[in-house]
Amino acid sequence: MARLSLGGAYFRAQHAKDIVEPYMKTLAFLLRLPNVIKWLAGMAARPFSPQAAIMCHSYVTTPEEVRRAQADYDDYAEQFLNK
Numbered sequence: 001m002a003r004l005s006l007g008g009a010y011f012r013a014q015h016a017k018d019i020v021e022p023y024m025k026t027l028a029f030l031l032r033l034p035n036v037i038k039w040l041a042g043m044a045a046r047p048f049s050p051q052a053a054i055m056c057h058s059y060v061t062t063p064e065e066v067r068r069a070q071a072d073y074d075d076y077a078e079q080f081l082n083k
């Protein structure tokens with residue numbers, strides 16, 4: 001697992017004033033879980049909630065994926081939050 005330098009202080013400072021959706025808190029919690037647990041939870045949730053299954057299967061393992069996830073979030077924020 002990639003570790004952020006300074007314990008993620010830069011990311012926290014950059015996004016301290018961002019609006020945090022309740023679902024984003026859930027996603028952040030799920031990202032911290034081991035992949036095996038997320039996979040099992042996703043399989044169990046799939047028949048009842050496809051959205052929850054997608055969240056359970058979400059993970060980032062490299063700095064490139066973190067950057068891509070941040071770019072996707074920025075696109076989302078521009079499209080929906082800044083209207």
